[in-house]
Amino acid sequence: GGGNSPVAVTVLGATGSIGTSTLDVIARHPERYRVHALSAHRSREELLVRCREHQPRLAVLEREEDARWLRARLAEAGLDTEVRTGRDALVEIAEAPEVDVVMAAIVGAAGLLPTLAAVEAGKRVLLANKEALVMSGGLFMEAVTRSGATLLPIDSEHNAIFQCLPPEHRGGLEQHGVTQLLLTASGGPFRGWSAERLAAVTPEQACAHPNWSMGRKISVDSATLMNKGLELIEACWLFDARPDQIQVVVHPQSVIHSMAAYNDGSVIAQLGNPDMRTPIAHGLAWPERIASGVEALNLFEVARFDFEPPDDTAFPCLRLAREAIASGGTAPAVLNAANEVAVEAFLDGRLSFNGIGELVECVLTSCRVDPAAELEGILAADERARRDARQWLGES
Ligand code: NAD
Numbered sequence: 001g002g003g004n005s006p007v008a009v010t011v012l013g014a015t016g017s018i019g020t021s022t023l024d025v026i027a028r029h030p031e032r033y034r035v036h037a038l039s040a041h042r043s044r045e046e047l048l049v050r051c052r053e054h055q056p057r058l059a060v061l062e063r064e065e066d067a068r069w070l071r072a073r074l075a076e077a078g079l080d081t082e083v084r085t086g087r088d089a090l091v092e093i094a095e096a097p098e099v100d101v102v103m104a105a106i107v108g109a110a111g112l113l114p115t116l117a118a119v120e121a122g123k124r125v126l127l128a129n130k131e132a133l134v135m136s137g138g139l140f141m142e143a144v145t146r147s148g149a150t151l152l153p154i155d156s157e158h159n160a161i162f163q164c165l166p167p168e169h170r171g172g173l174e175q176h177g178v179t180q181l182l183l184t185a186s187g188g189p190f191r192g193w194s195a196e197r198l199a200a201v202t203p204e205q206a207c208a209h210p211n212w213s214m215g216r217k218i219s220v221d222s223a224t225l226m227n228k229g230l231e232l233i234e235a236c237w238l239f240d241a242r243p244d245q246i247q248v249v250v251h252p253q254s255v256i257h258s259m260a261a262y263n264d265g266s267v268i269a270q271l272g273n274p275d276m277r278t279p280i281a282h283g284l285a286w287p288e289r290i291a292s293g294v295e296a297l298n299l300f301e302v303a304r305f306d307f308e309p310p311d312d313t314a315f316p317c318l319r320l321a322r323e324a325i326a327s328g329g330t331a332p333a334v335l336n337a338a339n340e341v342a343v344e345a346f347l348d349g350r351l352s353f354n355g356i357g358e359l360v361e362c363v364l365t366s367c368r369v370d371p372a373a374e375l376e377g378i379l380a381a382d383e384r385a386r387r388d389a390r391q392w393l394g395e396s
């Protein structure tokens with residue numbers, strides 16, 4: 001801030017739920033932030049709307065036909081945004097020297113390479129794309145240390161924990177007096193349901209989350225509790241935590257976004273309305289604070305906080321994530337890849353809700369874990385797991 005030129009931001013996944021919230025916060029502070037580049041997969045109409053509003057230098061889409069369409073519309077509107085396509089273009093807008101901040105908000109493994117590129121270029125990286133960190137864990141965190149990148153968690157739970165920990169928290173929780181991280185979970189739309197009842201769940205039911213409005217993939221992950229599993233792995237890497245230092249606490253109101261417990265008995269929590277603009281604004285401005293557009297929390301409206309343990313029987317995905325991080329190496333990448341294939345199949349009506357956990361378990365238990373894989377090994381494990389998952393589905 002303070003009279004300097006605006007901070008240049010690239011938003012990867014600009015048309016998604018997180019991308020949209022990010023641009024909402026940025027638009028509230030035009031003197032502070034300027035959009036350098038925006039990316040989307042195939043949603044060219046939405047990307048056009050955002051280009052009109054934010055006038056980025058660059059826009060990236062996957063396919064050349066969509067890029068041609070966007071170029072024509074931008075020319076009609078008299079805008080000089082340059083449109084590029086493909087993976088290399090995503091990496092370019094993530095690592096460009098004129099970029100200060102990269103919001104990593106692509107969903108799934110597709111975000112790994114551009115997110116890593118932003119890290120390696122030493123950017124301030126706002127990490128929403130948890131799958132990237134789950135897949136590449138140690139390698140990702142080493143790159144952060146090596147490059148001097150500033151990694152700020154956007155996942156609401158991890159952003160909350162970040163705010164509850166001392167400013168310099170790397171190097172193990174114990175040395176800072178932290179005994180446990182309490183990772184809160186809403187429990188999803190099917191909290192309290194039995195496995196029998198879950199068998200008939202439809203994609204529409206799974207995507208109607210009670211507290212958060214999100215993309216379809218993370219909505220399904222929230223419903224299966226795989227989201228909490230991915231978040232457990234994410235927390236291990238972000239905060240140098242062992243899995244046994246993380247307790248998952250189901251808190252249906254989703255007002256406490258997570259907590260840190262200390263050896264003197266203190267438990268520090270971060271609270272707020274469930275709106276991703278709060279962690280996004282925190283990540284953008286840290287260590288300063290800026291307005292996010294989120295309404296003040298009214299505790300009388302919330303009225304009460306409930307807590308319960310997760311149901312590991314009806315929702316096996318959290319246990320599978322614990323197994324994957326315990327196995328280490330490429331196991332989390334395998335878990336993630338099998339889950340991505342399973343969620344897609346569920347959303348297409350080719351797999352039952354309970355089939356998601358069954359498929360992930362089968363692929364995870366039958367995979368060979370590479371304990372010290374570099375990036376290529378991780379990408380190979382991801383590919384193999386997808387192949388195994390499709391075979392399980394009877395699709396190849
Ligand atoms: P979304 O589906 O709403 O948006 C995804 C974005 O990524 C879109 O812009 C889409 O065009 C782009 N995209 C999708 N597939 C792509 C591909 N193959 N290549 C390039 N771009 C692609 O998802 P979302 O809910 O915004 O979630 C984004 C990420 O943030 C996910 O990793 C999710 O787990 C994480 N996250 C989301 C929330 C939330 O509230 N939505 C909360 C915490 C974390």
Ligand code: MG
Nearest residue numbers: 155156157231
């Ligand atoms: Mg979360």
